[in-house]
Amino acid sequence: MKSITSRDNAFYKELKALATSSQARRKAGQSLLDGVHLCRSWLDLRGAPLHCVVSDAALGNTEVAAIVADCERMHAHVKALPDLLFGAISQVENGVHIVFVVASPRPSKPAGLVESAVLLDGVQDPGNVGSILRSAAASGIRQVYCSPGTAFCWSPKVLRAAMGAHFVLDIFENVELAPLVREAKVPVLATSGYASEQLYTLDLRQPVAWVLGHEGQGVSNELLELATHRVAVPHAGKVESLNVAACAAVCFFEQLRQQQAKAG
Numbered sequence: 001m002k003s004i005t006s007r008d009n010a011f012y013k014e015l016k017a018l019a020t021s022s023q024a025r026r027k028a029g030q031s032l033l034d035g036v037h038l039c040r041s042w043l044d045l046r047g048a049p050l051h052c053v054v055s056d057a058a059l060g061n062t063e064v065a066a067i068v069a070d071c072e073r074m075h076a077h078v079k080a081l082p083d084l085l086f087g088a089i090s091q092v093e094n095g096v097h098i099v100f101v102v103a104s105p106r107p108s109k110p111a112g113l114v115e116s117a118v119l120l121d122g123v124q125d126p127g128n129v130g131s132i133l134r135s136a137a138a139s140g141i142r143q144v145y146c147s148p149g150t151a152f153c154w155s156p157k158v159l160r161a162a163m164g165a166h167f168v169l170d171i172f173e174n175v176e177l178a179p180l181v182r183e184a185k186v187p188v189l190a191t192s193g194y195a196s197e198q199l200y201t202l203d204l205r206q207p208v209a210w211v212l213g214h215e216g217q218g219v220s221n222e223l224l225e226l227a228t229h230r231v232a233v234p235h236a237g238k239v240e241s242l243n244v245a246a247c248a249a250v251c252f253f254e255q256l257r258q259q260q261a262k263a264g
Contacts, residue, residue: 001068001078007085015053018101019089022152025104031154033100034092036063041164042100043067048074055086055097064098091156104154107170110143113184116207116255117143119177120150121223122214123244129153130161131245132212137165139252140259141210145175149214177211181226184209190219190227191251193241199233204255205262212244 004012017024018032025031030050033039040063042049052071058064059080071078081089086097118136123129129151136144144153151158153171181188189202190211211227213219224230233242233250242250 001072001080003080004085005082011051011079012081012085015051015089015099015101019091019099019156022155025154026152029104029106031102031104031159032089032156033102033159034090034095034156035160036061036067036096036098038159038164039067039098039100041167042102043070045164045167046102046105048076049100049102050077051101052076052078053086053089053099053101054078054080055083056080057083058086058097061096064096067098092160105166105171107172109172109175110170113180113186113188113209114207115143115186116141117145117186117209118248118252119180119188119209119211119223120144120146121177121211121219122147122149122217123212124149124151125215126151126155126157127161128215128243128245130158130163130165132248133158133162133169133171134165135245135249135252137162137168139256141252142168142170144169144171145177145180146171146173147177148174178222178226181209181211181223184228187228188226189229189231189251190224191233191244191247192218192224192230193232195230195232197229197231199231199251199254202229202231204258208255210248210251212248215244 033042068078186207186209188209211219211223233247
């Protein structure tokens with residue numbers, strides 16, 4: 001373990017840039033995982049990080065100590081920072097001070113939509129994107145395609161909201177969705193509060209691709225026209241529509257329910 005005590009340290013400057021700048025993360029191809037849960041999930045699902053960084057005070061935490069020991073066993077670089085320096089790189093209030101620096105996974109793009117997938121069409125809120133990723137992973141969906149304008153999936157807010165779902169998904173960013181939909185080998189279901197076809201009338205026992213749209217504008221007209229089905233989630237009351245992340249969860253788990261009923 002190496003201790004860093006100066007703000008002028010080159011690694012510390014790089015670390016701070018990763019913590020505060022989406023541009024720096026994209027340029028470096030690296031992400032920052034903040035907190036015990038994300039770091040432990042990465043270790044269990046992906047292996048060693050590039051760097052493990054802890055505050056001096058956090059070294060007394062048993063969970064942190066176990067993570068540090070695993071990192072050292074895997075020959076990952078471990079660095080300790082004074083609490084004051086660590087505070088500038090963590091965005092988690094009252095959290096346990098440990099972060100991983102990891103290479104942002106960049107899976108090779110598959111041939112096309114041949115299995116269940118999620119297509120995000122300009123979903124801008126990081127919390128919504130993270131929640132959708134978490135629901136997708138929990139319901140057994142493995143592929144997520146994000147259009148330009150969708151929140152950067154490896155940003156700290158999306159990572160926190162997804163709670164480790166990133167590590168079991170193949171996430172493709174800056175994808176033009178229309179060509180993907182045109183060549184899809186599975187039905188494409190675009191969600192819309194104005195659709196006449198309702199979710200619970202559909203046969204979801206087969207793989208499908210779900211298209212979810214911008215929080216205010218919804219799925220683009222082009223993708224609505226290209227979709228196999230335009231689908232509404234029925235709801236009671238006077239609320240105009242569901243939040244996009246809530247809509248996604250309802251859709252994904254209705255598909256899972258039908259698949260499990262078929263298997264049973």
